[in-house]
Amino acid sequence: MIAVLARAALPTSRAIRWTPIAGASALLLVAAMLTAASGRPADLLPAVAAAALASLLVGSLHDPAHDLLAPVPVSAMQRRALRLALMGGAVLLVWTALGLLAQTSPAATAVGSLLALAASGVAVAVWGPARTGVLLGAVVPVLWFAVDQAVPGGGLAADLVGLWRTDPWPVVAVALVVCLMGRHR
Amino acid sequence: MSAATTYAGVREAPGTLRVVCALAATEVRRVPRNLFLPLGLAFALWLLLGEIDPATEDWAGSSYEGMAVSSVSLMWGISVAAAIAFQRERVPVALGAAVPEVVRALARLLAMLPLLGLVGGFAALVAWRQRDLGGLTVGEEPGRTLEALQTTPELLQHVALAVLAVALGAALGRRMAHLAAVIPLLFLLWYLAGAFYWLYGHPAVTPFSVIQVQPVLVPIGPADADPLAFPDHWLLAAPNEYQDGWSRRFVSTSLAWWHNGWLLGLAQLLLAAALPSGTLRRCLLVGGVLLAVVSAVAEVRVIP
Numbered sequence: 346m347i348a349v350l351a352r353a354a355l356p357t358s359r360a361i362r363w364t365p366i367a368g369a370s371a372l373l374l375v376a377a378m379l380t381a382a383s384g385r386p387a388d389l390l391p392a393v394a395a396a397a398l399a400s401l402l403v404g405s406l407h408d409p410a411h412d413l414l415a416p417v418p419v420s421a422m423q424r425r426a427l428r429l430a431l432m433g434g435a436v437l438l439v440w441t442a443l444g445l446l447a448q449t450s451p452a453a454t455a456v457g458s459l460l461a462l463a464a465s466g467v468a469v470a471v472w473g474p475a476r477t478g479v480l481l482g483a484v485v486p487v488l489w490f491a492v493d494q495a496v497p498g499g500g501l502a503a504d505l506v507g508l509w510r511t512d513p514w515p516v517v518a519v520a521l522v523v524c525l526m527g528r529h530r
Numbered sequence: 531m532s533a534a535t536t537y538a539g540v541r542e543a544p545g546t547l548r549v550v551c552a553l554a555a556t557e558v559r560r561v562p563r564n565l566f567l568p569l570g571l572a573f574a575l576w577l578l579l580g581e582i583d584p585a586t587e588d589w590a591g592s593s594y595e596g597m598a599v600s601s602v603s604l605m606w607g608i609s610v611a612a613a614i615a616f617q618r619e620r621v622p623v624a625l626g627a628a629v630p631e632v633v634r635a636l637a638r639l640l641a642m643l644p645l646l647g648l649v650g651g652f653a654a655l656v657a658w659r660q661r662d663l664g665g666l667t668v669g670e671e672p673g674r675t676l677e678a679l680q681t682t683p684e685l686l687q688h689v690a691l692a693v694l695a696v697a698l699g700a701a702l703g704r705r706m707a708h709l710a711a712v713i714p715l716l717f718l719l720w721y722l723a724g725a726f727y728w729l730y731g732h733p734a735v736t737p738f739s740v741i742q743v744q745p746v747l748v749p750i751g752p753a754d755a756d757p758l759a760f761p762d763h764w765l766l767a768a769p770n771e772y773q774d775g776w777s778r779r780f781v782s783t784s785l786a787w788w789h790n791g792w793l794l795g796l797a798q799l800l801l802a803a804a805l806p807s808g809t810l811r812r813c814l815l816v817g818g819v820l821l822a823v824v825s826a827v828a829e830v831r832v833i834p
Contacts, residue, residue, distance in 0.1 A: 362707055362708075362711065364706075364711075365706070365711035365712075365714070365715055368715060369714065369715060369718050372718055372719070372722060373718070373722075376722050376726060376729070379726075379729045380726065380729060383728070383729060383772070384772065385728070385772060387726070389725060389726075390726070393718065393721050393722070393725070396714075396717070397714045397715075397717060397718040397721075400710075400713070400714035400717070401711060401714050401715075403710070404708065404710030404711045404714060406710075407707075407708045407710050407711075409707075479708075479710050480708075480709055480710045480713075482710075483709075483710035483711075483713060483714060484713055486714075487713065487714055487717040488569075491569070491573065491603070491717075494573075495573050495576060
């Protein structure tokens, strides 16, 4: 199966639309350079980047040929994993560059928060309706971030919506279990 | 044998204006189904009425600046609404529609007009809030005021931004393949424009920014300069960890008017990207470039 996926990697990488991630990366890197030049703390920038990059990563699951490929022996979950691996590599490169460029605390650029948002989005995309699942999943990271910004701190609600930042690894674990439960979808 | 043949009366085809209005009416009914719009509005209202308070502001003038960016989440919602409407143009059967694409695009744009009205209402709320608070603080002693109110063009920037938001959403929705990529990109664009507005506050950069937040900091002297030597009517910023010397907090009505012109010029260029090729598109391109260039040059000249 690994050999099949390896052969599918090149055509899949051609089918993935790279323009959105390229545009987002350029914006983020320019913003990181500007914030570093200004000398002001910008811990919010990695958080915004995590939400946007996770959202674009989930959005890469959109496959116009999904129905056409349904009868092939490579399952939908394996094709998703291949897309995520290809796009995930690019996202991690951008994330690393961002961490090097932006003047932020090391905790702000830890990869856990990015993975927590991305895994949650993928879980929703897997379990969502066939036609709109990817769109719903792609919206999850940015909405979660926005709600986290809006909820005032100090209460249970704030603790819950801030889990992707404060305790990202349990979130990743739960999202992965949810994804595994939907591996036949 | 002969049979009398009767023909049904031929109905005259409706005019373009009626078609545009009918399509716009349909689109207007679809717009409220967008979840991002109420979310964006709620977030903007929470920011304006709950979070921005001169009594607890982080630095002198942060409330004044915050009110200029308070509508960013609403702009995101509007852009997403426009993107969803224009994304529908990418459905393959759209090619076979009975009316040309430019008419459908105009109808979609017409359907976005109520959103501009909504933002106009938000701008009025911003103006009311400032008066309700008794004015805002801008500047530091000896150049300081406690009763600053944003001027009309500063308030109208929210509406100009809404026009830009519609145009941006329309261009991305029409030209990008899937909303799953459009929504995060719009999020990123608006968030970087709003939450990091201080990045674009330098006098050389602010004419080309998306959200112009006044006052603009103009360096006027070293840290050991006597602030009492500066003109009385100047609002001042004292040296701090981010700036070495004294700066003037420059507020200008004409700068704000020209910036609105810059935003409308950008909006025309983006709208041109959302429309099919033709006369209207060319007019938008030429008009957009002219307006944007003239406005940017005027802004550069206004800033001392």
